[in-house]
Amino acid sequence: MTASPEPLRLLHAVRLLGFAGTDEIAERADATRDATSTFLHGAEGDGLLQHVAFAHAAGWTLTDAGKEENERQLSDELRIADPHGVVPAVHWDFRPLNARLLRAVTDWQILPGTDGRLTTNDHSDLVRDARILDELEDLSRALAPLITRLTAVLPRFGGYDERFDAAVVRARAGAPEWVDRTSLDSCHRVWFQLYEDLLATLGIERGEVEADVGDGAGGEEEPRADR
Numbered sequence: 001m002t003a004s005p006e007p008l009r010l011l012h013a014v015r016l017l018g019f020a021g022t023d024e025i026a027e028r029a030d031a032t033r034d035a036t037s038t039f040l041h042g043a044e045g046d047g048l049l050q051h052v053a054f055a056h057a058a059g060w061t062l063t064d065a066g067k068e069e070n071e072r073q074l075s076d077e078l079r080i081a082d083p084h085g086v087v088p089a090v091h092w093d094f095r096p097l098n099a100r101l102l103r104a105v106t107d108w109q110i111l112p113g114t115d116g117r118l119t120t121n122d123h124s125d126l127v128r129d130a131r132i133l134d135e136l137e138d139l140s141r142a143l144a145p146l147i148t149r150l151t152a153v154l155p156r157f158g159g160y161d162e163r164f165d166a167a168v169v170r171a172r173a174g175a176p177e178w179v180d181r182t183s184l185d186s187c188h189r190v191w192f193q194l195y196e197d198l199l200a201t202l203g204i205e206r207g208e209v210e211a212d213v214g215d216g217a218g219g220e221e222e223p224r225a226d227r
Helices: 006-017 022-029 033-045 064-081 086-109 126-151 160-172 187-202
Strands: 049-054 057-062 110-112 118-120
Touching: 006 022, 006 033, 006 057, 006 064, 006 187, 022 033, 022 057, 033 049, 057 064, 064 187, 086 110, 086 126, 086 187, 126 160, 160 187
Parallel strands: none
Antiparallel strands: 049 057, 110 118
């Protein structure tokens, strides 16, 4: 088991976050702020990152060259760290869980209307919401051993299960936004980042992933973002 080098962790953090400031990237990559700032500006000079500012927001994002470099880093790391194919095996076991998560988040957001039309879930049906939270808790329990298997070869996968469980606990405590709000470290956001992390590590584009098996689900589309 070998820790990922800091340049990989930092570039990969930008990829997983999509658009983020220096502090958030440093936290995600487990790096100091000074080291993160130095890396980000150096990577910008190398054409790997772009600093974007608009309205009241500013942050870092990958360029196409940055994505290619990150893919090269991940491929080299996986070849050395995982000779026995643990990560692809975990991805296979993760896929049916992913279908269940997508279904749960969609059910959390959308409610069948009496006229057959879909409406926004106003969370007034506490029994229905409780069943969905039960499913999320079950997914949290199923996720933990997968993360244990991943961190045995790539420690950078650590923490996804704890973050997901923390979001479920907050949602259960009466804060429904912790299920799907993308501006929080919600169930949806944590799961989305883990899925992106798995696919990026394996060099798989989202469009290349076949329908999940064994669960009757269709494709792997995302639940809709915040309204």
